[in-house]
Amino acid sequence: MRKRNLMLLLLLGAVAALACGQFVPDLMAPWGGDEEIGGVTLRQQQPRSTPTTPQSGVLAIDTLDKVVVYTPHFSRIDLVCATAPSEDDPEIILAAEAAFTGTVYEGENFSHQNIAGDHVSGGTYYQGHACADITGAFVWEKEGWRFVQHDAKVSMAGAADHQGAAFSQVLFIHRGERVHCNIAATQVFRALCKRHGQLSVVESRGKMRFFDFVLYLLAHDVDEALYLDSGKAFAHDNTGSLLRLATNCRSHATNWLVFYR
Secondary structure (H helix, E strand, C coil): CHHHHHHHHHHHHHHHHHHHCCCCCCCCCCEEEEEEECCEEEEEECCCCCCCCCCCCCEEEEECCCEEEEEECCCEEEEEECCCCCCCCCCEEEEEECCCECCCCCCCCCCHHHEECCEEECCEEECCECCCCCCEEEEEECCEEEEECCCHHHHHHHHHHCCCEEEEECEEEECCEECCCCCCCEECCEEEEEECCEEEEEEECCCEEHHHHHHHHHHCCEEEEEECCCCCEEEECCCCCEEECCCCCCCCCCEEEEEEC
């Protein structure tokens, strides 16, 4: 008798809710679990969610007041040499000019000697031309990545042995401290950085003095910063749309740091 009365009360409550417009049953909604009240098991329904297109989340973009931080979630990195990476390649998350390039004359065949400093491309170690401005290097292997101030040749040889990538450049922040370098200019700057433990490409939102760029990065938790030649660079956002990064309207690069999905 008690069970029948309880069922009758529940039925009357549902009718009252329908009359007030507070309960609209969705027979196609997923079941959200069972609940037992007074010995009666009630099956709860949850509102049906709107289907959404899954996002890959391969590129995080953090826009600060003076810089933009691009953080790719990549599976591998390479230093692509000689031929610029294609903007139409869907496997590329971000590509940016990396090491400095020496003078390249029209009609001259590419040589790894055109690239400033030693580097690793496609898992092969190459010797570039000497450059007094170089103060460090970036090295990537499948096991991890690091910024190197001294003994870069040893680290690069290890990267080559493990099918990694590396290049030499101006290391101007190392372990959270400024490193003296010979750059003194006012322009749009770009750098490969370690920030909040992640590897990011940071680009100034407009022209600024290099000294101010360095101080800004230090004030915003950048522990490592390696200069990137600020010519051609592009990225693909989480929808696959092409983003062209800023440029200083000059580009005769021979090498590009490329992050792949």
